[in-house]
Each structure stands twice: as structure tokens, then as C-alpha cells.
Amino acid sequence: xxxxxxxxxxxxxxQSMADRGDTRSRRPDSDAFxxxxxxxxxxxxxxxxxxxxAAEHLPARAVAAGExxxxxxxxxxxxxxxxxxxxxxxxxxxxxxxxxxxxxGGEREPDAVLVLEPREAGGHEAVLYFKxxxxxxxxxxxxxxxxxEFWVGARPSLEEVSAQTGLRCAHIDTLRDALAKDAGQxxxxxxxxxxxxxESMVEEVRSQxxxxxxxxxxxxxxxxxxxxxxxxxxxxxxxxxxLRRAVxxxxxxxxxxxxxxxxxxxxxxxxxxxxxxxxxxxxxEGNGLGYDTIAASGNHxxxxxWIDNDGPVNEGDLxxxxxxxxxxxxxxxxxxxxxxxxxxxxxxQARVYQAVLDACEAALARANEPGCRFQDVHDAxxxxxxxxxxxxxxxxxxxxxxxSPAGQQHxxxxxxxxxxxxxxxxxxxxxxxxxxxxxxxxxxGMAFTIEPGLYFRADDELIPAEYRGIGVRIEDDVIVNEDxxxxxxxxxxxxxxxxxxxxxxxxxxx
Ligand code: GLY
Ligand code: MN
Ligand code: MN
Numbered sequence: 001x002x003x004x005x006x007x008x009x010x011x012x013x014x015q016s017m018a019d020r021g022d023t024r025s026r027r028p029d030s031d032a033f034x035x036x037x038x039x040x041x042x043x044x045x046x047x048x049x050x051x052x053x054a055a056e057h058l059p060a061r062a063v064a065a066g067e068x069x070x071x072x073x074x075x076x077x078x079x080x081x082x083x084x085x086x087x088x089x090x091x092x093x094x095x096x097x098x099x100x101x102x103x104x105g106g107e108r109e110p111d112a113v114l115v116l117e118p119r120e121a122g123g124h125e126a127v128l129y130f131k132x133x134x135x136x137x138x139x140x141x142x143x144x145x146x147x148x149e150f151w152v153g154a155r156p157s158l159e160e161v162s163a164q165t166g167l168r169c170a171h172i173d174t175l176r177d178a179l180a181k182d183a184g185q186x187x188x189x190x191x192x193x194x195x196x197x198x199e200s201m202v203e204e205v206r207s208q209x210x211x212x213x214x215x216x217x218x219x220x221x222x223x224x225x226x227x228x229x230x231x232x233x234x235x236x237x238x239x240x241x242x243l244r245r246a247v248x249x250x251x252x253x254x255x256x257x258x259x260x261x262x263x264x265x266x267x268x269x270x271x272x273x274x275x276x277x278x279x280x281x282x283x284x285e286g287n288g289l290g291y292d293t294i295a296a297s298g299n300h301x302x303x304x305x306w307i308d309n310d311g312p313v314n315e316g317d318l319x320x321x322x323x324x325x326x327x328x329x330x331x332x333x334x335x336x337x338x339x340x341x342x343x344x345x346x347x348x349q350a351r352v353y354q355a356v357l358d359a360c361e362a363a364l365a366r367a368n369e370p371g372c373r374f375q376d377v378h379d380a381x382x383x384x385x386x387x388x389x390x391x392x393x394x395x396x397x398x399x400x401x402x403x404s405p406a407g408q409q410h411x412x413x414x415x416x417x418x419x420x421x422x423x424x425x426x427x428x429x430x431x432x433x434x435x436x437x438x439x440x441x442x443x444x445g446m447a448f449t450i451e452p453g454l455y456f457r458a459d460d461e462l463i464p465a466e467y468r469g470i471g472v473r474i475e476d477d478v479i480v481n482e483d484x485x486x487x488x489x490x491x492x493x494x495x496x497x498x499x500x501x502x503x504x505x506x507x508x509x510x
Contacts, residue, residue: 054103066124074116077195096424183209229431234445242331249325253281258507270313290324290332301471336475355388359452378418451475
């Protein structure tokens with residue numbers, strides 16, 4: 001739609017680049033219009049506020065986050081919009097540390113900031129600063145396309161978010177003063193790289209108070225970020241339940257992929273048909289995708305992060321689908337299934353698939369043994385992979401030589417890790433120290449993936465032709481129980497050869 005050109009004297013002056021965003025429309029701005037827009041609205045109808053399931057866990061999370069930082073003010077921004085182009089933003093998704101400490105998901109908290117305020121008696125109080133909905137007499141109400149009620153719906157009030165989360169809430173406009181309170185006596189820590197405005201505010205306060213700034217404060221800020229990662233290594237009961245919900249929704253997505261397989265085969269970009277089928281379920285059942293879906297048919301499965309998904313899906317191919325629904329609380333599943341497009345594994349496909357499945361079973365069995373370290377789970381899977389490659393005469397050295405640090409030849413065909421923590425981020429707890437992650441003993445509440453694979457590229461001249469172009473990964477999500485046993489929370493998503501074939505047959509009404 002194009003408006004007719006304006007002819008008023010002011011508007012005929014050269015228009016600054018900053019104003020060009022408004023070129024396509026003319027906004028009424030008379031006093032009469034503003035008064036008219038502020039009048040005549042019926043009583044506001046708002047749904048009753050529900051207490052978030054995370055709320056009862058937030059005090060413990062705040063204590064854990066603040067424990068090494070007594071007396072310091074700890075700043076956790078949600079992040080802001082990221083411009084996609086011109087005045088169109090990407091859909092907002094809060095930083096996971098913010099989501100963890102507030103229990104908030106969704107799209108209503110851009111520019112919000114959680115502050116863990118030091119208490120005199122020790123510990124911290126969590127205070128949430130955000131931009132609440134403006135009154136209907138404000139210009140924001142009808143004219144602000146990023147925050148205004150006319151444009152993005154009614155944002156919540158301070159009272160509503162307080163009722164939802166149990167947190168003390170304050171207007172974002174009071175943040176600067178709150179950060180500067182007792183300047184000089186209270187040091188500040190911030191999660192860097194999330195919101196440059198808030199970061200500048202913190203730097204300004206530090207600078208005025210004579211506190212370390214910039215690079216001099218980096219190490220301590222990074223210690224705070226590390227802490228926020230490490231307190232998520234063990235999931236509380238709410239988080240475990242959300243991960244199970246994410247896996248349940250992901251199963252629905254895979255069910256729909258199976259139904260869409262015949263259409264995928266008939267489409268020149270069948271991989272997109274699979275991606276679309278899963279994406280629809282992810283939006284219907286959750287917030288969306290936890291990460292970009294990998295729908296990789298045939299040799300594309302050997303490109304580990306194949307997200308172009310623009311290839312055909314051919315009869316006789318295996319199609320590797322790595323996908324996860326992120327539920328509204330932002331916890332995500334991370335599941336891979338490798339499916340025979342025509343419903344039946346060929347002999348060589350089954351051989352490769354069974355090897356990967358055996359590696360999954362060995363990894364799960366190791367995880368269930370007492371005294372298992374995170375990295376032991378990978379080692380157990382790799383022993384099976386190396387053994388099968390040797391049996392098939394693909395490995396040019398012995399299994400032991402390959403498993404030794406100086407060898408590792410088997411990794412040519414399985415180049416990624418077998419496990420990663422899972423939670424709000426698909427690769428959760430990424431800033432944790434190695435000794436808390438790879439080298440740590442498995443502990444109750446930990447949630448992680450088990451995802452071995454075998455990848456035989458079409459151009460690999462070291463393997464017989466029958467293997468070339470076959471890529472298989474099987475990925476499950478597990479949680480460590482209070483008694484140390486490990487539950488595969490994705491056990492309802494079929495994965496043995498017989499189960500997968502039966503699953504496809506049932507989905508397609510065979
Ligand atoms: N989907 C990414 C991964 O499996 O780690
Ligand atoms: Mn994974
Ligand atoms: Mn995955």
C-alpha cells in the first residue's frame with residue numbers, strides 16, 4: 001500500500017535517513033486524534049494470571065546463582081530485539097539465564113532485566129525490571145509498533161508478572177537508579193553480550209563509582225556467567241517435567257513426519273516437506289523449534305548440520321531427522337531418528353543402523369553404572385563403533401589402537417561428540433568448566449543426550465561402495481534419577497529396526 005505524497009512545507013524539507021523508516025506511511029498526530037484514541041474503550045478484559053510452575057523454584061535458583069557473589073549486584077538481561085531487516089525484527093527469545101531465573105518464556109520480555117540485589121543480611125533478592133503495558137491514554141498504546149497494544153497486543157502489568165512469578169517487579173525506567181544505588185560500595189556483575197544498552201549502563205555506573213570497568217571487569221563477569229551455566233547442570237523437578245513435555249511434543253512432530261513421507265517423496269524438495277511437518281507441530285504444541293531442524297536424506301545425512309533441507313527424498317534412502325520442540329517455558333528436546341523412506345531398511349542400511357543402536361545401548365548401560373563420568377558415556381559408545389568398523393574391515397588399525405588418544409581413526413566416521421547437556425539450550429550449560437561437565441560424575445537431575453552415529457560419505461574411497469551415502473544417527477534424551485539410574489525419556493519414540501518399520505507402516509495406514 002502506498003500513501004499519496006505529502007505536500008506540507010515541513011515535509012518538503014530533505015528527509016533525514018533516520019526518518020526514512022516512516023516513508024511508507026503517514027501517521028496522524030493531531031491533539032484531536034490523540035484525545036480521540038484515548039477515549040471510548042470498554043473495561044479491559046484480562047485472563048486471570050496463573051502462577052508459573054517454575055515460581056516455587058525461583059528462590060532456590062536465585063540463591064544458587066548469587067552464592068559466590070555475596071554483596072554484589074548481579075545483572076541478567078533478557079536481551080532485546082534483533083533486527084531482521086529494516087523495521088522487522090526476529091521473533092524475540094529471552095537469554096536462557098534470564099529464562100532460568102525468572103521462569104519466563106514467550107515473547108513479552110524483550111529489554112527486561114533481572115537484578116539479583118544484595119541483601120544486607122546476606123543473599124540476594126531477585127527484582128525484575130521490564131516495560132509494562134502502557135495506559136490507553138499513551139501514544140505508545142496505538143503508535144508504537146514494537147511495544148504498543150494496538151500492534152503487539154496487551155503487554156502485562158507489573159502486578160500481573162509479579163503474581164505469575166512471585167518476583168518483585170519494577171518499571172524498566174527505574175533500572176538506571178537501581179544499578180547506581182550505593183555506588184562505590186556495591187560492585188556489579190553482568191552477563192555480557194546480551195544487551196548492549198544495559199551493559200553500557202553498568203559500565204557507566206562502575207566508571208562513576210571508581211570500580212573496575214571493561215577488560216578489568218571481564219574475568220569476574222565471566223565467572224558469573226560460568227556460575228549461571230553450572231547451576232543448570234542439575235535440573236529441578238519442574239525442569240525435568242518440562243523436558244519430558246518437550247520430548248512428548250517432539251514425538252508428535254515425528255508422527256507427523258511419517259505421515260508426510262509419501263508427500264515428501266513426491267516433492268522436488270522433499271526434505272522441506274519433512275521440515276515443515278515438524279515445524280507445524282512445534283508451533284502448535286510449543287514455542288517452536290529448539291534449533292533448526294535437520295532433514296537430511298541420503299548422502300545429506302553425512303553433512304552433520306544439514307539445515308538447507310532443500311534436497312529430494314528418494315525411495316530407498318534413509319532420511320536422518322534431528323529435531324526438537326521447545327516448549328513454552330523454553331526447554332527443548334533434541335531427538336534424532338533415521339528412517340527408511342520406503343518403510344524398510346535394506347540389508348546394509350540395517351547393518352549400519354544396528355551398529356549405531358548397539359552404541360546407544362552401550363552408552364546407556366555405562367551411564368547406568370555407578371561412578372560414571374560424563375565422558376565415559378561417549379567412550380562406551382565409541383568402543384562399539386570402533387569394534388563394528390573393525391569387523392567390517394573398514395578400520396585400518398586395531399580397536400585398541402583406534403581408541404587410544406594417538407589413534408582415533410574411527411572418528412573419521414563418527415566425528416562429533418556423543419553427549420551434551422540439554423535444557424533451556426539445546427547445548428545446555430555451555431559455559432560450565434570442563435571439570436563440572438566432561439570430567440564430572442553423573443548426578444541426579446542431569447539431563448543429556450546420547451547420540452552416536454556413523455557417517456559414510458558418498459565420496460569416501462576408503463570404504464566399499466555399498467556403504468557410501470549412508471548416514472545414521474540415533475539420538476535420545478536421558479535424565480539421571482535420584483537413585484543414580486538413568487531414564488531414557490524418549491523411550492516412546494521408536495528406535496529399534498522392527499519398531500521403526502512398524503511405526504512407519506502404522507503411520508501410513510499399511
Ligand atoms: N541437534 C544438535 C545436536 O544434536 O547436538
Ligand atoms: Mn544433540
Ligand atoms: Mn540433535
